[in-house]
Amino acid sequence: MxxxxxxxxxxxxxxxxxxxxVDIAVEEGEFLxxxxxxxxxxxxxxxxxxxLEDITTGEIAIKGQRMNGVHPSKRNIAMVFQSYALYPxxxxxxxxxxxxEMHGTPKADxxxxxxxxxxxxxxxxxxxxxxxxxxGGQRQRVAMGRALVRNPDVFLFDEPLSNLDAKLRVDxxxxxKKLHQRLGTTIVYVTHDQIEAMTxxxxxxxxxxxxxxxxxxxxxxxxxxxxxxxxxFMGSPxxxxxxxxxxxxxxxxxxxxxxxxGVPVLLPVNVAAQRLxxxxxxxxxxxxxxxxxDGADKNARRIVTLSNVVDVTEPAGSDTFxxxxxxxxxxIGRMRADAVAVPGQVAQMAINMDxxxxxDPTSGDRIR
Amino acid sequence: xxxxxxxxxxxxxxAARVFIYVFLLVFAxxxxxxxxxxxxxxxxxxxxxxxxxMIALPQVWTLEPWLGAWSxxxxxxxxxxxxxxxWNSIKMVVPAVVICTAIGALNGYILTKWRFRGDTLIFxxxxxxxxxxxxxxxxxxxxxxxxxxxxxxxxxxxxxHVVYGIGFSTLYFRNxxxxxxxxxxxxxxxxxxxxxxxxxxxxxxSSGPITVVCVIWLFTNIWNDFLFGASFASGGAAPMTVxxxxxxxxxxxxxxxxxxxxxxxMAALPTLLVYxxxxxxxxxxxxxxxxxx
Ligand SMILES: Nc1ncnc2c1ncn2[C@@H]1O[C@H](COP(=O)(O)OP(=O)(O)OP(=O)(O)O)[C@@H](O)[C@H]1O
Ligand SMILES: [Mg+2]
Numbered sequence: 001m002x003x004x005x006x007x008x009x010x011x012x013x014x015x016x017x018x019x020x021x022v023d024i025a026v027e028e029g030e031f032l033x034x035x036x037x038x039x040x041x042x043x044x045x046x047x048x049x050x051x052l053e054d055i056t057t058g059e060i061a062i063k064g065q066r067m068n069g070v071h072p073s074k075r076n077i078a079m080v081f082q083s084y085a086l087y088p089x090x091x092x093x094x095x096x097x098x099x100x101e102m103h104g105t106p107k108a109d110x111x112x113x114x115x116x117x118x119x120x121x122x123x124x125x126x127x128x129x130x131x132x133x134x135x136g137g138q139r140q141r142v143a144m145g146r147a148l149v150r151n152p153d154v155f156l157f158d159e160p161l162s163n164l165d166a167k168l169r170v171d172x173x174x175x176x177k178k179l180h181q182r183l184g185t186t187i188v189y190v191t192h193d194q195i196e197a198m199t200x201x202x203x204x205x206x207x208x209x210x211x212x213x214x215x216x217x218x219x220x221x222x223x224x225x226x227x228x229x230x231x232x233f234m235g236s237p238x239x240x241x242x243x244x245x246x247x248x249x250x251x252x253x254x255x256x257x258x259x260x261x262g263v264p265v266l267l268p269v270n271v272a273a274q275r276l277x278x279x280x281x282x283x284x285x286x287x288x289x290x291x292x293x294d295g296a297d298k299n300a301r302r303i304v305t306l307s308n309v310v311d312v313t314e315p316a317g318s319d320t321f322x323x324x325x326x327x328x329x330x331x332i333g334r335m336r337a338d339a340v341a342v343p344g345q346v347a348q349m350a351i352n353m354d355x356x357x358x359x360d361p362t363s364g365d366r367i368r
Numbered sequence: 369x370x371x372x373x374x375x376x377x378x379x380x381x382x383a384a385r386v387f388i389y390v391f392l393l394v395f396a397x398x399x400x401x402x403x404x405x406x407x408x409x410x411x412x413x414x415x416x417x418x419x420x421x422m423i424a425l426p427q428v429w430t431l432e433p434w435l436g437a438w439s440x441x442x443x444x445x446x447x448x449x450x451x452x453x454x455w456n457s458i459k460m461v462v463p464a465v466v467i468c469t470a471i472g473a474l475n476g477y478i479l480t481k482w483r484f485r486g487d488t489l490i491f492x493x494x495x496x497x498x499x500x501x502x503x504x505x506x507x508x509x510x511x512x513x514x515x516x517x518x519x520x521x522x523x524x525x526x527x528x529h530v531v532y533g534i535g536f537s538t539l540y541f542r543n544x545x546x547x548x549x550x551x552x553x554x555x556x557x558x559x560x561x562x563x564x565x566x567x568x569x570x571x572x573x574s575s576g577p578i579t580v581v582c583v584i585w586l587f588t589n590i591w592n593d594f595l596f597g598a599s600f601a602s603g604g605a606a607p608m609t610v611x612x613x614x615x616x617x618x619x620x621x622x623x624x625x626x627x628x629x630x631x632x633x634m635a636a637l638p639t640l641l642v643y644x645x646x647x648x649x650x651x652x653x654x655x656x657x658x659x660x661x
Contacts (some may be wrong), residue, residue: 052554073557079554085555087552098561
C-alpha cells in the first residue's frame with residue numbers, strides 16, 4: 001500500500017469513459033509526473049485526486065484513508081493551477097493565507113507561516129502587491145507559496161510552467177526540483193512536456209487515451225518503453241522506428257533493414273528472437289544510439305558500423321543532428337559537433353544495438 | 369465601418385468639420401428642447417404660461433410650482449402633493465433592486481460555477497421570462513397578490529418587480545460570471561472556502577461593473593413602470609408614476625401646467641441621477657459582460 005493509492009479508478013462523463021481503470025501507487029516523498037498528449041486525462045486524474053471531480057468507480061486513498069466523496073479541503077492536499085488561479089482582489093499575502101484563514105488558523109500563526117513561506121520563495125517584498133502587478137514568474141512563486149503554506153500531504157501541480165517563457169520555465173523547473181529535495185513532500189505533477197517529466201520525476205506515468213501506458217522511473221521509461229506510444233512520446237527528437245525482418249545468425253538474432261543504397265544491413269539485437277525468425281518487426285533506435293564511430297559508446301557490446309548517405313545536418317552547438325535514410329525512412333542520428341558529415345555524401349556511422357528495442361508492428365507492444 | 373469613418377475624419381476639411389459640429393449641436397438642442405421647456409415652465413407663474421408664452425424664460429422666477437407639486441397639489445382627491453408617492457416609489461424600488469440584484473448574482477454564480485443537470489434549461493426558462501409581455505401576467509398576478517393578501521400594497525409591487533427583474537439580473541450575472549475563471553473557484557474550494565464564502569470573498573469583489581449595469585437597468589425600469597403600479601397599487605400605495613398621472617388628470621379647478629411640469633421633472637429626477645452618477649460604468653460593464661459568454 002502506498003502513500004497515495006489510486007485503485008482501478010475510472011471516470012465517465014455521461015456515457016463516455018475518459019479514464020479506464022487507472023492503478024497507481026505513490027510512495028511517500030515521491031515525485032510522480034503524469035505525462036501524455038492533450039486530452040489523455042491527466043488533469044481529470046489530478047482533479048480526482050484533489051476531489052474537484054468525482055471518482056466514477058474505483059478508489060483513491062491518501063495515507064490509507066479512502067478519499068472518495070471527501071471534500072477537497074479535507075484531503076490535506078494543495079494544488080497549483082496552470083493559470084495560477086490567484087485571487088485578483090487580494091494581496092499576495094492574503095492569497096497565501098486565505099486557506100489558513102478558511103481553516104480557522106489564528107492571525108498570528110497565519111502571519112508567521114506566511115513569513116516563512118515568503119522567505120523560502122523569496123517573495124517577501126511582494127507581499128503587499130496585487131496579483132495583477134506581478135510578472136509571470138512571480139505569480140508562479142505566489143501560487144506555490146499558497147500551496148506550501150498549508151503544509152499538505154500531497155502537492156498537486158497541473159502544468160504549472162506552461163504559461164512561462166522558455167528560459168523562466170527551465171529556471172522554475174530547477175526550483176521546483178530543489179524545493180522537492182528540501183521538503184520531501186509527495187508530489188503529483190501533470191505536464192505534456194516530456195523533458196519536464198524526465199528531469200523532475202522520480203517516477204513517470206505515461207498516459208494516452210485514458211490509459212496508463214507505462215509507469216516507471218525516467219530511466220525505465222526511456223530505455224525500456226513498454227510500447228511504441230511510450231517510445232515515440234518520450235525523448236526529443238523522438239525514437240526512430242523502422243521496419244525490418246528478423247534473421248537468425250547462429251544463436252544470435254539480427255534485424256535486416258535496407259541502407260541508403262538499398263543494400264541490406266544486418267543489425268544484431270539483444271533479444272532472444274528465434275521464434276520470430278523471418279517475421280517483420282519494428283526496430284526502435286534512439287537518435288543518440290546512431291552516431292559517428294568515434295562518438296559511439298566504447299563499452300557497448302553490439303556496435304554496428306555502416307556507410308550511409310547523410311541527407312541533412314542540423315548543428316545544435318553541442319551536438320550535430322543528422323538525417324539519413326534507413327529502411328526507406330528518414331532516420332535521425334546525433335553525432336559529436338566536430339565529427340565531419342557533409343550532406344549528400346557518404347559518412348561512417350555507428351549504431352549502438354545494445355540500446356535498440358523491438359516492437360510488434362501490429363499491436364505496438366514491446367518484444368522482449 | 370469604423371475604419372471607413374476614420375478615413376473620412378482624416379480627410380475632412382475645416383468647413384466640413386464646422387458643418388458636422390453645427391449639425392450635432394442642432395440635434396443635441398432638439399433633444400434637449402422638451403427638457404428645457406419643462407424646466408422653464410416649472411419655474412414660471414401659471415399666468416405666464418396661460419398668457420401663451422411657453423418657450424420664453426420666466427419674467428418672474430418662482431419655486432412655488434415645485435413646492436406645490438411636492439407637498440400640496442391635488443393628487444386624485446387628496447391635496448397631499450407628490451411627496452408620499454415619491455416615498456412609495458423609493459420603498460418599492462430600493463428593495464426590489466436589492467433583492468433582484470442579490471438573487472441574480474447568486475443565480476449567475478450557481479448557473480456557471482455549480483453546474484447541475486438541467487441548468488441550461490432552467491436558465492433558458494428564466495431568459496424566457498424576460499420576454500413575457502406585462503399585460504399577459506396582469507390577471508394571474510392580481511390573483512396571486514390577492515391570495516398572499518398583499519394586493520394594493522407596496523410589498524405586492526416589490527414582489528411583482530422582483531419576479532420580473534430576476535430574469536434580467538440572472539442573465540447579466542450569468543454572462544459575466546461565465547467569463548470568470550473556474551480555476552479560482554476550485555482553488556478556493558481546496559483552500560476550504562464554502563459556497564457562500566467563495567461567493568462573497570472571490571466573486572463579489574470582482575462584480576462591480578456588472579452590478580452597476582444591473583442596478584441601473586432595474587432601477588430605471590422599476591421606477592418608470594406605470595402599468596403594474598396602476599394595476600396593483602392605485603390609491604395610497606401608488607408609486608410616483610401613477611401619482612403623476614393622477615396629478616395631471618385631476619379635473620378640479622384650473623390646470624396648473626407649471627405644477628405638472630415640476631412634478632414630471634421630479635418623477636424623472638432619480639433615474640437621471642442614477643445615470644449621471646453611474647452611467648459611465650454602465651457602458652464599461654456592458655462591454656465587460658459581453659466579451660465572453
Ligand atoms: N466536463 C467534461 N465533459 C465531457 N468530457 C470531458 C469533460 N472534461 C474533460 N472531458 C474529456 O476528458 C478527456 C480528458 O480531459 P483532460 O482535461 O483530463 O485532458 P488533459 O490530459 O489534461 O489534456 P491537456 O493537456 O490538454 O490539459 C478529454 O478527452 C476531454 O474532452
Ligand atoms: Mg489538462
